[in-house]
Amino acid sequence: MSKQARAIFGDFQTPIELAREVVDLVLVGDASFTAVVEPTCGVGSFLLAIGQRLGTAASCFGFELNPRHVAACQDAIRNAGVAAQIQHQDFYEMDWRSFFAQLPARVLVIGNLPWVTNAALGALGGDNLPAKSNFQGHNGFAAKTGKANFDISEWMLIRLLESLRGRPATLAMLCKTATARKVLRHAWHNDFGVDCSSLHLIDAARHFGVSVDACLLLTHTGVPNGDQRATIYQDLSFAQPLQTMGMASGELVSDVTAYLELQDLDGVEYRRWRSGVKHDAARIMELEPVAGGYRNGLGETWSLEPDFVYPLLKSSDLANGRLAPRRYVLLTQSRVSDDTGAIKTLAPATWDYLHVHGAAFDARGSSIYANRARFAVFGVGPYTFSPWKVAVSALYQELRFQAIGSLDERPVVVDDTCYFFPCESRDEAEFFAHLLNSEVAQRFLRSLIFFDSKRAITIDTLRRIDLLKLAARLGQRVQAAAYLVDAPFEEGAQQLLLFEGHM
Numbered sequence: 378m379s380k381q382a383r384a385i386f387g388d389f390q391t392p393i394e395l396a397r398e399v400v401d402l403v404l405v406g407d408a409s410f411t412a413v414v415e416p417t418c419g420v421g422s423f424l425l426a427i428g429q430r431l432g433t434a435a436s437c438f439g440f441e442l443n444p445r446h447v448a449a450c451q452d453a454i455r456n457a458g459v460a461a462q463i464q465h466q467d468f469y470e471m472d473w474r475s476f477f478a479q480l481p482a483r484v485l486v487i488g489n490l491p492w493v494t495n496a497a498l499g500a501l502g503g504d505n506l507p508a509k510s511n512f513q514g515h516n517g518f519a520a521k522t523g524k525a526n527f528d529i530s531e532w533m534l535i536r537l538l539e540s541l542r543g544r545p546a547t548l549a550m551l552c553k554t555a556t557a558r559k560v561l562r563h564a565w566h567n568d569f570g571v572d573c574s575s576l577h578l579i580d581a582a583r584h585f586g587v588s589v590d591a592c593l594l595l596t597h598t599g600v601p602n603g604d605q606r607a608t609i610y611q612d613l614s615f616a617q618p619l620q621t622m623g624m625a626s627g628e629l630v631s632d633v634t635a636y637l638e639l640q641d642l643d644g645v646e647y648r649r650w651r652s653g654v655k656h657d658a659a660r661i662m663e664l665e666p667v668a669g670g671y672r673n674g675l676g677e678t679w680s681l682e683p684d685f686v687y688p689l690l691k692s693s694d695l696a697n698g699r700l701a702p703r704r705y706v707l708l709t710q711s712r713v714s715d716d717t718g719a720i721k722t723l724a725p726a727t728w729d730y731l732h733v734h735g736a737a738f739d740a741r742g743s744s745i746y747a748n749r750a751r752f753a754v755f756g757v758g759p760y761t762f763s764p765w766k767v768a769v770s771a772l773y774q775e776l777r778f779q780a781i782g783s784l785d786e787r788p789v790v791v792d793d794t795c796y797f798f799p800c801e802s803r804d805e806a807e808f809f810a811h812l813l814n815s816e817v818a819q820r821f822l823r824s825l826i827f828f829d830s831k832r833a834i835t836i837d838t839l840r841r842i843d844l845l846k847l848a849a850r851l852g853q854r855v856q857a858a859a860y861l862v863d864a865p866f867e868e869g870a871q872q873l874l875l876f877e878g879h880m
Contacts, residue, residue: 389585391489391551396422398613399593400430402577403485403549405615410547412480415439415488416468416537421450421461423487428459435485437461440471468533473540484546486537490530492553492587528553534560538569538598545599551579554829557594558622562629564596565605571596572603576622577610590829606633622827628841635824642821642850644843647861648798648809650836653768653791654689654706655755657741661734662754663689664705671705682724685709688784692770692794695779702784706792709752711762717750755793762788763799765806767813770795771834776822778813780806796836805860812847812857821847 400423410431415423418439428437439461441447447465454461477484530552537548538560552560557576564571574596581591593613597603606623610616623633626643630636636643656662660674670680688702709717709731721728731738731752738752745755765782768791781789782803791797800806812818825838848857 389489389492389587390419391422392584393422393425395551395579395584396426397429399423399487399549399551400426402593402613402615403487403547403595404430407483407547409483410435410485411483413437413485413487414477414480416471416473416486416533417441417488417490418450418463419443419446419489421453421463423489424450424454424461424463425457425459427485427487428454428457428461433460436480439463440466440468442467473537477540477544477546482545484541484544485549486541486546487549489551490533492528492530492585492589492591528556531556531559534594535563538564538571538596541598542569543599546597548594548596548598550594551591552594554578554590554592555827555831557592558629558827560594561596561607562624565624565629569598570600570603571598572600573597574604574607575610575615576607577613578619579613628825630825631827632824635820639817639821639824642818642843642846643841644846646840647844648767649760650796650798650839651758651760652756652836653793653795653797654708654757654761655745655793656706657743657746658734658737661737662707664707665703666705679726679730681707681727681730683787684724685720685727687787688789689792690768690781690789690795691792692772695768695781695791695795696770696773696775696777698777698779700779700781702789706790708754708757708761708790710750710754710757712758713749713753713755715750717752720752760797760799761790763801764788765800765803766791766797767800767806767809768795768797769813769834769839771832774828774833776814776819776826776834778810780810782806794832796834796839800860808853808856808860809844812844812851812853813842815847815851817850818842818847 408431411434413424413427413431413435415421415438418424418441421439424437424439427435437460439450441450441463442465444465447463451463454463530550534548534550534552534556541548554576561571561574563569574594577593577595579591579593581587581589585591596607606621608621609619611619620632621634622629622631624630625633625636626640664671664673664686667678670678671686672678685708686705687708689704689706690700690702694700694702707727709715709720717731720731735751746753765780766789767778768781769776769778772794780800780803781791783789800809821842822838825841826833845854845857845861848854
């Protein structure tokens with residue numbers, strides 16, 4: 378199979394040694410299976426491993442789309458003397474619920490589903506995709522900005538668990554760790570009746586030659602009101618538990634124990650967290666100050682009016698404490714609705730610069746720029762130009778909140794790999810940064826965050842920390858309340874604060 382074909386099918390065949398380790402772990406808890414199913418069996422590693430352990434005690438079934446894999450699997454199990462039925466079958470066209478219904482009790486569903494996202498599959502020209510549906514429940518904006526991208530295995534695992542709902546069975550699947558979390562969250566949120574769940578970390582680089590956080594997802598179905606927690610283990614054993622994730626206050630948290638200790642900090646978003654500026658044209662929009670003007674990413678130097686040029690900090694700057702801006706960004710709007718045509722009169726040199734590089738803007742693929750001005754940016758508003766901000770990188774495990782201000786009377790802005798909220802003064806920004814960098818705030822946030830995610834720190838997570846409750850726990854409620862009431866940024870939160878003050 379070519380490299381591109383392997384990518385299209387998400388085809389990472391499981392080494393037989395790994396398959397045997399997985400099977401041994403599963404059988405530690407229960408060896409009484411009467412049926413074993415591998416939904417995408419590939420060349421048959423799991424069927425071989427389970428057949429060698431259980432013999433003829435269980436009926437084994439394997440399904441595979443790739444006809445060459447079907448032939449290889451049939452040859453392998455025949456040569457090993459393992460009894461299994463192998464069928465050429467498209468996962469998406471299989472009626473899994475009906476199939477599972479006709480099997481005897483004690484079913485084991487085991488294997489390794491494709492490790493590829495729907496977006497990557499589409500980009501490669503593959504059509505081996507499930508029918509489109511909003512199974513994750515995202516709204517239109519989330520879909521546009523990437524939340525609707527998902528691993529094919531996520532869809533498949535949810536389909537399997539739906540088909541097993543109400544039926545006692547064990548599911549043991551290798552997958553990305555992030556996929557396992559999403560699947561469990563979906564199962565818990567939708568009352569699939571899963572219980573005794575665990576994630577067992579594996580070394581994907583050693584076994585599959587890919588750099589990704591991966592695990593064995595092990596769970597059991599057919600358990601009404603099952604436990605909505607899953608213990609994470611260091612390896613394919615139950616010997617080294619790392620922490621327990623699960624549902625708490627209606628959301629998935631990374632460390633249930635730590636969260637429950639600090640859950641009183643989960644409350645009102647008194648200051649609305651914002652994403653930084655998004656432009657998708659870094660070589661044109663991000664500039665380095667040099668003699669004679671600004672140098673762009675193409676190596677060109679231009680003399681531009683200062684009206685639309687602002688000092689910029691990026692994720693790496695915030696995470697590493699580099700708060701003296703070394704680059705600038707061209708902001709063509711103050712609000713997303715602004716007409717960029719006004720630049721022609723206000724800053725003609727900047728207008729010429731934009732037109733010379735117009736093709737870079739026309740090539741931006743994101744749908745957020747559809748039906749907007751040609752040189753539009755995203756993530757701008759009055760908050761962008763506040764004199765002070767509290768900001769944090771979204772890409773690093775270092776939860777370092779920084780107070781950032783202005784440079785040469787121009788507010789420092791951050792890019793879309795950062796989050797921030799606006800402040801009116803240096804004292805205010807430093808006060809809230811200090812609160813957020815406190816040990817208690819860090820423990821609370823870390824109880825929510827999964828640091829192996831591509832963007833571990835999300836705006837939804839930050840919005841959960843209640844600044845007033847945090848300040849109260851640290852003995853600084855009065856000062857926090859004064860800042861939160863006086864600032865004009867979030868009227869709804871102010872009204873709640875004022876109401877609390879009269880209780």
